[in-house]
Amino acid sequence: MLHCLVGWIGAVIYYLFALLVIAFACYCLYIKYIHMKYDHIPGPPRDSFFLGQCPTMLRQFKANKSMHDLFLEWSLKYGPVCRINMLHYVGIAVASPEATKEFLMSSKYPKDAFVYKGLCNLFGTRFLGNGLVTDTDHDHWYKQRRIMDPAFSNTYLRGLMETFDERAEFLVEKLEEAAKNNTSVHMHSLVNCVTLSVIAKVAFGIDVNLLETESPFPKAIETCLKGMVHHFRDPMIQWKPWMWSFIKEVKEAVQFLRRTGEECIRERKNAIKNG
Secondary structure, three states: OHHHHHHHHHHHHHHHHHHHHHHHHHHHHHHHHHHHHHOOOOOOOOOEOOOEOHHHHHHHHHOOOOHHHHHHHHHHHHOOEEEEEEOOEEEEEEOOHHHHHHHHHOOOOOOOHHHHHHHHEEOOEEOOOOOOOOOOOHHHHHHHHHHHHHHHOHHHHHHOHHHHHHHHHHHHHHHHHHHHOOOOOOHHHHHHHHHHHHHHHHHHOOOOOOOOOOOOHHHHHHHHHHHHHHHHHOOOHHHOHHHHHHHHHHHHHHHHHHHHHHHHHHHHHHHHHOO
16 A cells, blocks of 8 residues: 555656656747747847846846946947847837837837836835826726826916926025035935925925925835835845835835825815815
8 A cells, every 4th residue: 555655656746747847848948939039139148048138137236237327238239129038028128219209109019017017016005006107008098198188288387387497496596505605415316306396386286395395205205216126126025034124114105105195185176175
């Protein structure tokens, strides 16, 4: 009886192993098929059969260098349309204005669900949701876009020029003050504050000058953007205990932004309702 059981277990293990070998061979053939299908597109040489150019990109990440600099280097060397391989996936890096316009304006090129669905929820917390940025269903996106069309009309945008000019003048005054005192400024931070001030005024009706007042908004948005970068760079980040404190910080920032936006929308609805 024991001998038969051992023989049966051995047979099961043998067939499972054979099945895994066959599945692995089929996957390798599929990767080879993908390579043959898209290798007519120029691109940098693959570092490995399976990982493609991923090792090069990982070295760029570890060196704390901008990935866009690497894409620019590839576009200058291999052309404005470059192929990037990773396992059985193929990505296209586009640096041509004509191709970029074609991809963005035509409905023939749908958004990649793997990328955009990752922005709907960030680390399990609702982030951008299923809005204009993340919606991969073109028909549903088109309906939402039509609703927002008045906000992008020339007449409406011209009416906002006073707000744009006012915030720009605040920035100029800030720079003039720094120049008189012969002090350095962080332009990236200042431009971010001006941009957020304009968005807060135009989109939510909040009159706040982030160049003069302290606000948790810039920090929260910066934290969310960092969370997005880490989420796409390392899909396994949520399983790393040493990153849990950072993930918690990102979740709190996302909840703060959504809670604030919800309160603003509620106040605007009540104001409209009350006349």
